[in-house]
Amino acid sequence: MSEIELRDVVQRFHARGTPSGFLTAVQSTSFTLRSDPPHIVSLVGQSGSGKSTIARIILGLQRPSSGLVTYGGRDIFKLSRAEYDDYRKNVQPVFQDPYAIFNPFYRVDRVLRTAIKKFSLASTAAEASSLMEESLLAVKLDPGQVLGRYPHQLSGGQRQRIMLARVHMLRPSFIIADEPVSMLDAQVRKLFLDILTDFRTTYGMTTLFITHDLSTVYYIGGEVMVITRGRIVEKGPVSTVMHTPSHPYTQLLLASVPQPDPDARWTDRIDIAQATAAEAGPEVPPEDEALEARVP
Numbered sequence: 001m002s003e004i005e006l007r008d009v010v011q012r013f014h015a016r017g018t019p020s021g022f023l024t025a026v027q028s029t030s031f032t033l034r035s036d037p038p039h040i041v042s043l044v045g046q047s048g049s050g051k052s053t054i055a056r057i058i059l060g061l062q063r064p065s066s067g068l069v070t071y072g073g074r075d076i077f078k079l080s081r082a083e084y085d086d087y088r089k090n091v092q093p094v095f096q097d098p099y100a101i102f103n104p105f106y107r108v109d110r111v112l113r114t115a116i117k118k119f120s121l122a123s124t125a126a127e128a129s130s131l132m133e134e135s136l137l138a139v140k141l142d143p144g145q146v147l148g149r150y151p152h153q154l155s156g157g158q159r160q161r162i163m164l165a166r167v168h169m170l171r172p173s174f175i176i177a178d179e180p181v182s183m184l185d186a187q188v189r190k191l192f193l194d195i196l197t198d199f200r201t202t203y204g205m206t207t208l209f210i211t212h213d214l215s216t217v218y219y220i221g222g223e224v225m226v227i228t229r230g231r232i233v234e235k236g237p238v239s240t241v242m243h244t245p246s247h248p249y250t251q252l253l254l255a256s257v258p259q260p261d262p263d264a265r266w267t268d269r270i271d272i273a274q275a276t277a278a279e280a281g282p283e284v285p286p287e288d289e290a291l292e293a294r295v296p
């Protein structure tokens with residue numbers, strides 16, 4: 001079994017125009033992702049609440065101002081190059097905008113071939129081709145229709161599923177999915193979420209699913225952590241948190257989900273600041289040397 005543990009992780013950024021000159025994007029955050037049993041845990045919160053910053057920190061793309069991120073008990077920012085490569089094979093990202101990942105001048109096959117080469121997944125060209133085909137079929141893509149095409153010739157949903165095919169080839173223990181479905185229509189969104197669920201049951205992958213959208217959290221199930229202003233204010237099984245939310249911000253978030261009922265249109269204004277003001281503690285001055293976000 002492997003574990004990714006965040007312990008008292010804090011991320012501060014320089015921010016001009018604020019009274020203190022910095023903002024705290026992530027406040028003393030601790031949680032653990034376990035590969036056994038494999039599970040899906042959603043991190044839900046409004047825009048700017050710190051979700052992507054947490055994803056970047058877990059992926060080792062950003063060193064936190066303070067706190068620890070460990071994998072198998074070891075600080076991920078102290079891994080050797082080879083150990084970090086192994087970590088990144090086991091912890092795969094899926095981002096919101098797959099178009100940004102593709103090079104528009106290369107056929108989409110390249111994303112898969114690069115992974116095969118980098119991680120030595122096949123020893124012959126024939127083996128590589130059958131691996132690509134198997135993985136594309138696993139994410140409900142027809143290899144004949146997508147291989148050989150350029151990124152702009154595919155839909156957003158197809159591009160996003162190519163990223164899932166890449167994950168399928170690598171079989172990581174963990175997927176860090178940052179708003180992976182927010183640009184997809186409802187039908188493709190459901191297909192994507194079903195594939196993530198299949199990955200958990202069939203291959204034992206644990207997913208951190210980052211979203212601002214409660215309906216997808218509800219659909220995907222498992223566990224949920226609710227974040228506001230960089231602080232996780234509630235966590236638990238989705239059914240418990242959705243049905244009996246204990247924190248005012250979670251209650252507000254749930255009340256903000258639009259109802260598809262023309263007779264029950266919103267009339268109230270939503271005041272996020274009011275609901276979260278009580279939670280926001282005073283900002284603490286940063287330890288100066290740890291301020292800068294660094295890419296290892």
Ligand SMILES: Nc1ncnc2c1ncn2[C@@H]1O[C@H](COP(=O)(O)OP(=O)(O)OP(=O)(O)O)[C@@H](O)[C@H]1O
Pocket residue numbers: 013014023025045046047048049050051052053054212293
């Ligand atoms: N490199 C950076 N430098 C300065 N401020 C940053 C940086 N990255 C993020 N922030 C700020 O940190 C806060 C949290 O940002 P983050 O992107 O983690 O939020 P989020 O919940 O993922 O929002 P969204 O859903 O809109 O992406 C925001 O106020 C953002 O402006």
